[in-house]
Amino acid sequence: MADCEKALRELDTFLDGELSDATRTAIHDHLDGCPDCLSAFDFHAELKSVIAQKCQNDEMPPGLLSRLEQCLHIELAPGGDGSA
Numbered sequence: 661m662a663d664c665e666k667a668l669r670e671l672d673t674f675l676d677g678e679l680s681d682a683t684r685t686a687i688h689d690h691l692d693g694c695p696d697c698l699s700a701f702d703f704h705a706e707l708k709s710v711i712a713q714k715c716q717n718d719e720m721p722p723g724l725l726s727r728l729e730q731c732l733h734i735e736l737a738p739g740g741d742g743s744a
């Protein structure tokens with residue numbers, strides 16, 4: 661793989677540790693050569709740990725994470741005319 665879109669799509673599963681070894685390795689390889697994805701992954705990992713800490717004693721509100729991810733995906737999406 662050398663595909664930012666695919667790497668970012670696997671991001672959440674990657675952070676949850678639910679990927680196969682082969683996919684994890686492929687993503688690690690991609691991050692090694694792709695600072696953009698690396699910073700996206702770093703940011704997302706940080707966000708996830710902050711949320712996990714804040715939600716230690718509470719259920720995470722349903723939809724919160726996916727809303728955050730939508731924001732992230734909008735920010736991460738390269739190009740686009742942004743007219744929507």
Ligand SMILES: [Zn+2]
Nearest residue numbers: 663664694697
């Ligand atoms: Zn990339």
